[in-house]
Amino acid sequence: MRIFVLGGDGFCGWPTALSLSASGHDVRIIDNGCRRRIDAELGTASLTPILPLEDRLRAWREVSGREIHWSNIDIARDYNALRALLDAERPEAIVHLAEQRSVPYSMSSIEHRRFTVEQNLTSTHNVLAAQIECRLDAHIVHLSSIGIYGYETLGYRIPDGYVHVSMRSMDAVSDREILHPPNPISIYHLTKAQDQLLLDFYCKNEGVRATDLVQGTVWGTQTAETSLDERLVNRFDYDAVFGTVLNRFVLQAVLGRPITIYGSGEQTRAFIHITDTVRCIELALNNPPASGSRLRVLNQLAETQRVVDLARITASLVGDVETRFIDNPRKEPMSNELDVSNAGLSALGFAPKRICEGLLLEIKDVVERYSKRCDEGRLLAAA
Numbered sequence: 001m002r003i004f005v006l007g008g009d010g011f012c013g014w015p016t017a018l019s020l021s022a023s024g025h026d027v028r029i030i031d032n033g034c035r036r037r038i039d040a041e042l043g044t045a046s047l048t049p050i051l052p053l054e055d056r057l058r059a060w061r062e063v064s065g066r067e068i069h070w071s072n073i074d075i076a077r078d079y080n081a082l083r084a085l086l087d088a089e090r091p092e093a094i095v096h097l098a099e100q101r102s103v104p105y106s107m108s109s110i111e112h113r114r115f116t117v118e119q120n121l122t123s124t125h126n127v128l129a130a131q132i133e134c135r136l137d138a139h140i141v142h143l144s145s146i147g148i149y150g151y152e153t154l155g156y157r158i159p160d161g162y163v164h165v166s167m168r169s170m171d172a173v174s175d176r177e178i179l180h181p182p183n184p185i186s187i188y189h190l191t192k193a194q195d196q197l198l199l200d201f202y203c204k205n206e207g208v209r210a211t212d213l214v215q216g217t218v219w220g221t222q223t224a225e226t227s228l229d230e231r232l233v234n235r236f237d238y239d240a241v242f243g244t245v246l247n248r249f250v251l252q253a254v255l256g257r258p259i260t261i262y263g264s265g266e267q268t269r270a271f272i273h274i275t276d277t278v279r280c281i282e283l284a285l286n287n288p289p290a291s292g293s294r295l296r297v298l299n300q301l302a303e304t305q306r307v308v309d310l311a312r313i314t315a316s317l318v319g320d321v322e323t324r325f326i327d328n329p330r331k332e333p334m335s336n337e338l339d340v341s342n343a344g345l346s347a348l349g350f351a352p353k354r355i356c357e358g359l360l361l362e363i364k365d366v367v368e369r370y371s372k373r374c375d376e377g378r379l380l381a382a383a
């Protein structure tokens with residue numbers, strides 16, 4: 001298949017591009033490097049020494065004998081370049097990962113709110129509009145976040161995207177199946193909820209084929225391909241703005257610092273390992289929706305865990321490490337239960353890897369290897 005990976009220089013996109021290329025697909029990355037510029041803005045960097053994208057691609061060519069092409073296009077702001085490329089190359093599938101993905105970044109100022117809304121909604125709409133203008137029938141696989149469902153205890157297992165409801169108005173009752181109501185608690189999640197409506201609209205009204213993968217927090221670093229050569233290493237974010245919780249905990253533990261838990265630690269979140277993220281994207285690509293289908297929504301998670309339990313698992317991995325509760329810098333419920341079905345992906349063959357010592361050792365190895373590059377001042381959110 002000819003596949004475009006939008007955001008293919010990022011944490012999920014790079015291993016996805018490599019894996020698809022290794023499987024024999026013809027892969028083109030579209031990425032304008034804005035994530036690297038955000039690192040510069042925040043004064044932080046990946047713990048792992050990620051090479052510039054052109055060097056990563058050269059290394060992949062040398063290691064695998066395969067070519068991944070790259071176009072440096074801002075898909076939110078250069079619609080014409082995106083449309084021209086789609087028209088010229090006519091991919092069969094588009095994996096859309098090119099969005100601003102940090103909750104704290106999206107909430108840090110009015111400017112960052114506006115940037116996140118423009119970046120995420122315009123990029124998704126541009127991909128859909130360009131597809132229509134080019135009369136292209138590429139299957140669009142978009143990455144969303146489980147946070148669109150909200151973090152209140154719901155009392156039921158959240159299904160893959162759609163719920164049956166009885167609508168009551170005046171004297172009438174009508175049974176319908178609708179997209180699960182969104183309940184975002186950040187601007188970032190708000191954009192993901194609105195992305196879903198854009199995808200739904202284009203599937204219903206324009207015949208687009210699309211899958212929305214509603215994903216949990218991704219942990220881990222390396223995949224089979226990124227481990228082949230140090231020049232292919234995946235990025236590892238540990239800072240308070242882009243670092244995800246488990247990666248930060250392992251880094252703190254390895255450095256011998258207290259593991260810092262925001263609030264009570266009784267927040268329950270969904271998790272998935274990076275190798276499973278790549279696997280699920282491939283499963284979605286290999287099993288596209290039929291023409292004329294509604295938007296397909298698949299929850300992409302391996303498990304849910306309470307933050308305090310993750311801290312405990314991490315502490316036991318390293319030995320005697322203190323865990324410390326600090327004021328939660330985020331506006332979120334103190335505690336919640338979260339039960340999310342992954343039946344759709346399981347039916348396609350997804351066999352999730354759960355958080356366990358073996359996989360945590362992978363992060364520990366990465367962290368031990370590169371810990372000298374850590375700027376400890378970046379680990380905690382500003383008060």
Ligand SMILES: NC(=O)c1ccc[n+]([C@@H]2O[C@H](COP(=O)([O-])OP(=O)(O)OC[C@H]3O[C@@H](n4cnc5c(N)ncnc54)[C@H](O)[C@@H]3O)[C@@H](O)[C@H]2O)c1
Nearest residue numbers: 007009010011012031032034035074075076098101143218
């Ligand atoms: N990492 C997670 O834990 C997680 C969890 C749930 C959902 N997701 C979603 O998965 C997707 C990928 O996440 P990630 O962690 O790889 O993020 P990332 O920031 O590491 O990668 C995103 C990539 O997209 C590029 N990009 C962003 N806007 C662009 C634009 N307008 N034009 C061209 N390139 C652009 C960036 O330069 C970057 O390389 C995102 O949509 C994110 O919301 C991620």
